[in-house]
Structures are given as C-alpha cells and as structure tokens.
Amino acid sequence: MIATVEEARLERGILVGLDRGERDFEESFKELAQLASSAGAVIVEKLVQKMSSPTAPYYIGKGKAEEIAEICRQKKVSFVLFNEELSPIQCRNLSALFGCKVLDRTQLILDIFAQRAKTKEGKLQIELAQLLYLLPRLTRLWTHLSRQTGGIGTRGPGETQLEVDRRRILEKIHRLKKELEEVKKTRFIQRSSRQKLPWPTACLVGYTNAGKSTLFNRLTNSHVLVEDKLFATLDPTIRLFEFSGGYKIFLSDTVGFIQKLPHHLIESFKATLEEVTEADLLIHLVDISHPWAETQINEVNKVLEQIGAIHKPTILVWNKIDLVNTSGLIKRRIEEYPGSVPISAATGFGCENLLVKIAEWLKSQRRFLSLKLPLERTDIVAKLHRIGSGIVTDYQPDGIWVYGWIPLSLSSFLEQFDGATGIYRNGISEGH
Numbered sequence: 001m002i003a004t005v006e007e008a009r010l011e012r013g014i015l016v017g018l019d020r021g022e023r024d025f026e027e028s029f030k031e032l033a034q035l036a037s038s039a040g041a042v043i044v045e046k047l048v049q050k051m052s053s054p055t056a057p058y059y060i061g062k063g064k065a066e067e068i069a070e071i072c073r074q075k076k077v078s079f080v081l082f083n084e085e086l087s088p089i090q091c092r093n094l095s096a097l098f099g100c101k102v103l104d105r106t107q108l109i110l111d112i113f114a115q116r117a118k119t120k121e122g123k124l125q126i127e128l129a130q131l132l133y134l135l136p137r138l139t140r141l142w143t144h145l146s147r148q149t150g151g152i153g154t155r156g157p158g159e160t161q162l163e164v165d166r167r168r169i170l171e172k173i174h175r176l177k178k179e180l181e182e183v184k185k186t187r188f189i190q191r192s193s194r195q196k197l198p199w200p201t202a203c204l205v206g207y208t209n210a211g212k213s214t215l216f217n218r219l220t221n222s223h224v225l226v227e228d229k230l231f232a233t234l235d236p237t238i239r240l241f242e243f244s245g246g247y248k249i250f251l252s253d254t255v256g257f258i259q260k261l262p263h264h265l266i267e268s269f270k271a272t273l274e275e276v277t278e279a280d281l282l283i284h285l286v287d288i289s290h291p292w293a294e295t296q297i298n299e300v301n302k303v304l305e306q307i308g309a310i311h312k313p314t315i316l317v318w319n320k321i322d323l324v325n326t327s328g329l330i331k332r333r334i335e336e337y338p339g340s341v342p343i344s345a346a347t348g349f350g351c352e353n354l355l356v357k358i359a360e361w362l363k364s365q366r367r368f369l370s371l372k373l374p375l376e377r378t379d380i381v382a383k384l385h386r387i388g389s390g391i392v393t394d395y396q397p398d399g400i401w402v403y404g405w406i407p408l409s410l411s412s413f414l415e416q417f418d419g420a421t422g423i424y425r426n427g428i429s430e431g432h
C-alpha cells in the first residue's frame with residue numbers, strides 16, 4: 001500500500017538518490033534533504049546509487065535494495081525517501097523489502113503543501129493533488145492484481161475493495177473539482193472588483209526560498225510567514241502598494257516554484273496560480289548566492305511557460321546580495337541579464353532601485369492628459385481623481401481644465417474628448 005507521509009514527520013529516515021550522471025544531481029539531492037527537513041523529518045543516512053537508468057522492479061537494482069534493507073534494520077528507520085517519482089510496483093517491492101514506508105519526492109512535496117495549506121482553497125487544492133497522485137497507483141495496482149488472479153470467477157475480495165476505493169476516490173476528485181470551481185468564482189469576483197480599480201497587479205514569482213515573502217513584507221509592511229524552509233508560502237496575499245506621486249500597484253506574494261514540481265500540483269493549484277497568470281507585471285526573484293541560481297531561473301521559467309505567463313513583462317531581481325562577498329559576481333549577473341536589479345530584501349539594500357524600476361514600468365503604462373470639461377461635469381473630474389494619478393484641476397469661467405496621468409488600459413476613456421484639443425466632445429456640440 002502507498003505510504004502516507006503523515007507519520008514520517010519527525011521520524012528517522014534514509015535518503016536514496018539515483019545518480020545517472022546528470023549535471024544537477026548533487027544539487028537536486030541536496031534539495032531533497034532540505035525538503036525532508038522542511039517536512040520535519042530527521043535524515044540519518046544518505047545513499048547514492050550510480051546507474052544509467054532505474055530498474056523496473058527495484059529502481060536502484062535488487063543488490064543495492066537489499067543493502068539498504070540491512071541499513072534500515074540497523075538504524076531502525078521508519079521511512080526511505082527516493083529522489084524521483086517511483087512506479088507503484090517499485091514502491092510496493094521496496095517497502096516489502098525494507099519493512100518500512102517508502103516515499104518519493106512527489107509525495108514529500110505534496111505533504112509539505114498539505115502541512116502549509118491554511119485557506120480553504122489551499123486545502124482543497126492539495127487534497128485534489130494528492131488524490132490525483134494516488135489514483136493511477138490504485139488503478140495500476142488493480143490491473144496488476146487482476147492479471148495475477150485472472151479471469152471470471154477469480155476476483156478476490158482485495159480486488160473488489162480496490163474497485164470500491166477507486167470509485168470513492170473518483171467521486172471525491174469530482175466533488176473537489178466542483179468545490180474548486182466555486183472557489184475560482186469567488187477569486188474571479190475578488191479579482192474583478194480589484195480590476196475595477198485602475199491599479200495594475202505585480203506578482204512576486206521565484207524559486208522557493210528566494211526571499212519573496214521577505215521582500216513582500218518589507219515593501220508592504222506585512223507579516224507574511226518568512227522561513228528558511230521550502231514552500232513557506234502557499235496561499236497568495238495581496239496588498240495595495242502606494243508610490244510617492246500617487247500611483248499605486250497591487251503586489252501579490254504567492255507560492256514558490258521548485259524543480260520537478262509535481263504536475264498534479266500545477267494542475268490543482270490553477271486557482272492560486274491565476275494570481276500569476278492574471279498579473280500585469282512579474283517580479284522574478286532569484287537567490288544570487290545559490291550555486292544553481294541559473295538552473296532555478298530556468299525551472300521557474302518552465303513553470304511560467306506551463307501556465308502561460310512566460311511572456312509577461314518581467315523584472316528580474318537578484319536577491320540576497322548581502323551573502324555574496326565579491327562585487328564581480330553581481331556585476332556579471334547584471335551584464336548577463338540586462339535590466340536586472342540587485343537587492344537584499346533582508347537589509348533593504350537596493351530596494352529603492354527596485355521601486356524606481358517598478359515606477360518606470362508603471363509610467364510606461366500610463367498616458368498624460370490635458371483635458372477641458374464643461375463646468376457641470378464634476379462627475380468626470382471625480383472619476384479622473386479615482387482612476388488617475390497626479391491629477392490637477394484648474395476651474396476657469398469657461399470650463400474645468402484637468403491635467404494628470406491615467407493608465408493606458410483606460411485610455412478608451414479619452415474617446416469622449418477631441419484628440420487634438422482635449423476638449424470634451426459633448427461640450428463642443430452643446431456649447432460651441
């Protein structure tokens with residue numbers, strides 16, 4: 001049976017990685033250890049098997065699996081964690097041999113998400129992801145058993161139980177999807193009411209642990225949980241941020257990405273990820289001190305591509321520069337990624353420059369106006385104060401002159417005015 005990670009928390013376990021000679025094996029294995037400690041487990045041994053490809057029955061080969069079984073007995077561990085997704089058969093064979101739970105990277109990530117989910121939406125999404133993960137495993141297990149027992153009249157009670165389980169899971173998946181549809185509607189309503197306000201939304205994206213929540217808190221004076229753990233943030237938070245000069249922007253902090261992010265998660269977290277797909281600007285935070293910073297950028301981009309957000313305007317931000325003691329690296333990074341901004345979200349260094357960059361982008365998103373309105377159209381003046389920034393009004397005997405900026409997205413508003421003179425059209429036909 002597939003082990004739940006639930007009991008593995010604060011339990012002793014062994015990590016097992018299969019090194020096929022990939023460039024990033026070491027980093028990804030280190031990340032697995034980090035994930036395990038983020039889930040609250042204690043790792044007593046790390047084992048690596050060098051092999052060009054996994055074997056179907058035991059993944060790391062039977063000999064190595066027997067060796068690990070011996071270590072399991074000696075060290076009295078309660079789980080063995082693998083770096084990649086195992087097939088249901090590998091999972092079953094290995095747990096029978098080890099006499100303890102066998103987990104893979106996907107299950108672990110799903111478990112961390114389950115621990116972190118606070119909102120109803122988060123909880124529903126993670127439950128759906130877990131069931132989607134479980135379902136093919138049940139199905140394949142069932143197929144396997146039916147082949148073994150074979151044919152009419154030989155269906156055992158275990159098999160029937162699996163069929164029942166499978167049906168129950170399918171029903172639950174269906175119910176969760178329906179509930180998530182409702183959540184999506186609420187989110188849509190929240191977003192639409194936000195969109196009624198003319199301020200664009202910028203979304204912080206980046207690899208998990210890059211420092212998104214630290215920056216978010218610094219900029220918005222919020223208290224989103226910051227932890228040296230993977231996936232500290234799960235549920236999105238949105239705050240209105242005001243620049244001097246009157247422009248505002250919605251800033252949103254959301255879930256971090258990771259390599260080999262289980263696709264069930266991306267599928268299930270669509271509602272949360274919509275904050276990213278609907279954003280006007282992405283602020284992509286990268287931990288410059290991380291040895292695999294570039295791989296992390298690529299992994300984040302892969303997810304952005306999957307959710308259709310890769311072509312959005314993006315500001316690349318190198319965070320944690322306080323941890324880098326050579327200015328050469330920072331210089332090189334900025335040359336490699338023109339327009340990128342170095343900061344330290346922890347100390348605040350460089351954050352002013354980032355704000356300037358965001359303000360520049362905001363400015364490119366608006367249009368200056370100089371308009372003349374009939375004296376009685378104070379309703380339009382009020383609207384301009386609402387949607388515009390830096391709005392100045394000048395009441396003259398023949399009309400109200402208004403100067404200031406409005407978002408490009410709302411420039412259709414200007415159709416009511418003469419393009420050349422800026423004089424209100426209705427005013428022209430009525431008065432002149």
Ligand SMILES: Nc1nc2c(ncn2[C@@H]2O[C@H](COP(=O)(O)OP(=O)(O)OP(=O)(O)O)[C@@H](O)[C@H]2O)c(=O)[nH]1
Pocket residue numbers: 206207208209210211212213214215225226227228229230231232233234255256257319320321322323343344345346347
């Ligand atoms: N030295 C240093 N540490 C930082 C900086 N920014 C963030 N951190 C630390 O990095 C860790 C992760 O920070 P978070 O802000 O939680 O990262 P995140 O990107 O929100 O992570 P997830 O929510 O897990 O995706 C924490 O221990 C922070 O204190 C920085 O500029 N310098």
Ligand SMILES: [Mg+2]
Pocket residue numbers: 212213214225226232233254
């Ligand atoms: Mg966070």
